[in-house]
Amino acid sequence: MSQSIEILSKLVSFDTVSRNSNLDLVDWVVAYLADLGVECQTFKSPCGTKANMLATIGPDVPGGVVLSGHTDVVPVDDQIWATDPFELTQKGTRLYGRGSCDMKGFDAICLAKVPEMLKANLKTPIHLAFSYDEEVGLLGAIELAPRLAEILPDVKAILVGEPTEMKVVEQHKGFMYLKAVFEGIEAHSSMPYLGVSSNVAATKFMSALVAMDEEFAASKDNNSPFLPPHSTINIAVISGGTAGNIIPNKSVVDVSIRVMPEEDVNAIVGRITAEMDSIRSWMQDQDPACNAILDLDADTYGLRKEPDGQAATLCRRYSGDNSDNVVSYGTDGGVFQKAGFSVAICGPGSIDQAHKPDEFIEISQIEA
Ligand SMILES: [Zn+2]
Structure with missing residues (x-):
C-alpha cells in the first residue's frame, strides 16, 4: 500500500463530520509530522473542540506556498452506503470512504509527500494549513486566514486542494x-x-x-x-x-x-x-x-479571478492544465483571498463524488 493510501485510510477512520471534534485527527497529524521532525502549530476553535493546524516544511524564510485542506466531512445520515463510510475500502480502482474525495485525499497526499519535501532542499517553504468546519460555513478558515496573514504575510500563493480532477480553478461562487x-x-x-x-x-x-x-x-x-x-x-x-x-x-x-x-x-x-x-x-x-x-451574514467569500493570478500560474505550471475553469461550490479559498492571498483551487478527485453515499477517489488520482 502506498504511503498516501495508508495515511488516507487513517484520516478516513476519524469521524470528523463537522458537528464532531477534529482534535483526534489533528493530534494524529501532529504526531505523524513530529516523527518526521516537523513542528506544527495548532489553533483551537473558540469552542475549544476543534483546531486549525499549520506546519512549515523547508527553510524559515519569507515566501513559499500554502497547501490548504479541510479536515471535516459532511454527514452520512440517511445515506445508504455499501461499505463502512469511516473505513477506507478498496474496490477495483477506487477507494471508498467519507472524505476520500472531499478532501482527505488531498490532505493525505500532502502528508505523504512531506518526507520528499524534506529531502528536496527547498529554497522557500511549503506550509500545510488544515482547517476545520469548511463544510458548515468555512468557520475554520475564517479563524485561520487572519492568523496566516499575520504569520506568513509574504506567502506567494495558497493552493486549496478541493476536488477538481486536478483542473486549475480560479473562480467560484x-x-x-x-x-x-x-x-x-x-x-x-x-x-x-x-x-x-x-x-x-x-x-x-x-x-x-x-x-x-x-x-x-x-x-x-x-x-x-x-x-x-x-x-x-x-x-x-x-x-x-x-x-x-x-x-x-x-x-x-x-x-x-x-x-x-x-x-x-x-x-x-x-x-x-x-x-x-x-x-x-x-x-x-x-x-x-x-x-x-x-x-x-453578508460575507459570501466567492473566489474572484485575480488579474495577475500568481497562485493559478503556479498551479498551471505543475498540473499542466491551461483551461479556464470555475466551480459553483464554495471553498476556504474565498476566505483566504479576502485576507489578501493569491488563491487557486486544484486537487484530486471529482466533486461529482463528494457529499454522496459511496464517496470514492480513484487510486490513480491519489498516487499520481
Ligand atoms: Zn471540500
Missing part, C-alpha cells in the same frame, strides 16, 4: 445563508381576524425570493463560464403551523444563496432586508406584537 423568522398571532382558523398568520408572512417572503431568483436567471451573463451563469436562491427548509384549524404563529424559512463572485452582495442583502421590513410592517399593522426577524 460565494455562499450566503439566511434564516427568516416570522412571529404572528395564533387564533382559531374560524376567526382569522383575531390572528396574524406567520405562514402568510413567510409565503410573501418566499414569493419575493422566487421572483428575485427568476430575475437572476433572466439577467444571466451568457459569456460566463459558470453553470448556471447567475446567482441562485434555494429555499431550503420551511417550517410553520401546528394544525389545520389554527392560524399559525411561528414560521421559519432557511435560505441559501449562491452568489456570482462579481455580484454586488450588499445590493442583494439590501433587497432582502427591505422585503423583510415591508412584511414586518404588514404584520404589525394588524398587531404590533408581531415580528419578522432576519438573521443573515
Whole structure:
C-alpha cells in the first residue's frame, strides 16, 4: 500500500463530520509530522473542540506556498452506503470512504509527500494549513486566514486542494445563508381576524425570493463560464403551523444563496432586508406584537479571478492544465483571498463524488 493510501485510510477512520471534534485527527497529524521532525502549530476553535493546524516544511524564510485542506466531512445520515463510510475500502480502482474525495485525499497526499519535501532542499517553504468546519460555513478558515496573514504575510500563493480532477480553478461562487423568522398571532382558523398568520408572512417572503431568483436567471451573463451563469436562491427548509384549524404563529424559512463572485452582495442583502421590513410592517399593522426577524451574514467569500493570478500560474505550471475553469461550490479559498492571498483551487478527485453515499477517489488520482 502506498504511503498516501495508508495515511488516507487513517484520516478516513476519524469521524470528523463537522458537528464532531477534529482534535483526534489533528493530534494524529501532529504526531505523524513530529516523527518526521516537523513542528506544527495548532489553533483551537473558540469552542475549544476543534483546531486549525499549520506546519512549515523547508527553510524559515519569507515566501513559499500554502497547501490548504479541510479536515471535516459532511454527514452520512440517511445515506445508504455499501461499505463502512469511516473505513477506507478498496474496490477495483477506487477507494471508498467519507472524505476520500472531499478532501482527505488531498490532505493525505500532502502528508505523504512531506518526507520528499524534506529531502528536496527547498529554497522557500511549503506550509500545510488544515482547517476545520469548511463544510458548515468555512468557520475554520475564517479563524485561520487572519492568523496566516499575520504569520506568513509574504506567502506567494495558497493552493486549496478541493476536488477538481486536478483542473486549475480560479473562480467560484460565494455562499450566503439566511434564516427568516416570522412571529404572528395564533387564533382559531374560524376567526382569522383575531390572528396574524406567520405562514402568510413567510409565503410573501418566499414569493419575493422566487421572483428575485427568476430575475437572476433572466439577467444571466451568457459569456460566463459558470453553470448556471447567475446567482441562485434555494429555499431550503420551511417550517410553520401546528394544525389545520389554527392560524399559525411561528414560521421559519432557511435560505441559501449562491452568489456570482462579481455580484454586488450588499445590493442583494439590501433587497432582502427591505422585503423583510415591508412584511414586518404588514404584520404589525394588524398587531404590533408581531415580528419578522432576519438573521443573515453578508460575507459570501466567492473566489474572484485575480488579474495577475500568481497562485493559478503556479498551479498551471505543475498540473499542466491551461483551461479556464470555475466551480459553483464554495471553498476556504474565498476566505483566504479576502485576507489578501493569491488563491487557486486544484486537487484530486471529482466533486461529482463528494457529499454522496459511496464517496470514492480513484487510486490513480491519489498516487499520481
Ligand atoms: Zn471540500
